[in-house]
Amino acid sequence: MIFGLFKPDSGKSKILVVDDSTTIQMILKRDLAGLGYEAVSALDGPQALKAAKSAKPALILLDITMPGMSGLEVLKRLKKDPETSPIPVIMCTSEQTGSDVETAFGAGAVGYLIKPYARDRLKKKIEEVCGGGEAKP
């Protein structure tokens, strides 16, 4: 049966994008596809926690400012769970708010991106954080 030949999802080139803006989701998905990655979307904290487990992404781009569960709270929960804690997280913010970034680094984020990010900055940051690691397309 040919369907048995599908390999289980390795998640090697998947990036989980967590942002409540569907427009940012759409544009990031397009940019990440252009860079050879597959974007998985989560529109809020609970969806993000679920998707981090089911999609097993190589990297998470997590917006700080979200209604309901904030990005920082999502980050803390991701890092608390042994299943999701090894996944590197880049925090996304619209302005560089020093204290938020500091808190995020303290909670285990590996980098941050200030919006609006052009595709080359996005690429640079992903490569900087992941190096030769799993998020290579």
Added chain:
Amino acid sequence: MKAPPFTDAEFAFLKDFVGRNSAIHLDAKAMEVIAIHLGPVIREAGSVPQLIRNLRAEADPGLCRRVIESLAVHETTFFRDVRPFSLLRSRVLPDLISRRTTARALVIWCGACSSGQEPYSIAMLIRESFPHLLGWDLRILATDLSERVLARAREGAYTQLEVNRGLPAPYLLKFFRREGTVWRLAPEVRRMVEFRPLNLMAAWPHRRPIDIVFMRNVMIYFDIETRKCLLERLDRAMAPDGYLFLGEAETALTLHASFQKTGDERVSCFQRNSREGGKA
């Protein structure tokens, strides 16, 4: 703090314009990202106010397309996410085939087909697992907003990277032929799919009830009213026992009572209520 890239009136116009012409929802949180992606068309016009004037004048039909294409996503792969296709094979198609034995007709619609990998995946799956359907009145309609991606889809030629993503090796060997640097899909598979340009907000081309709809990772980009409107229209356009596939993240977006979740918990597949029974 930097000034926003658009005035409130300019953004309101763009939001309305893009919404009318593509159903894509633009939210203010993404304003700066939108400005970056519209950069080339803004520079071409000379300024944001001039771009808005040009769009209002509707003098350049290509301009609308360029604006939409600056923002739209065309990401797709063969057998994307695998599970929806497993469910299609193990449950959805066997169920509909058993209900349609008299009519011997099936209509499948991919509502945002991009460069064609999704409808071609369905066509290959049918050839492989349900070859007797080739003797039925089988219609696989694939639509997208972008003429550019549809032209690619009709070509049926994919790069090594594209065939590496999701396509099982036996399918590659069976249905594709190498032509220089690309892999060309066999004509008998290409012929199974009819590609057409379509703005989901405009009139739909279907004359017969649709049995299976793939509209994955589409509604996530629309606002709630647009999603509701699309689900209403799907409810009217689909067969009473038809199946609707949405994207993985779209489960919570189904705001219509007619569609009931079905199958594997991890797949966003919904069946219309069978109030009116099958149509076989």
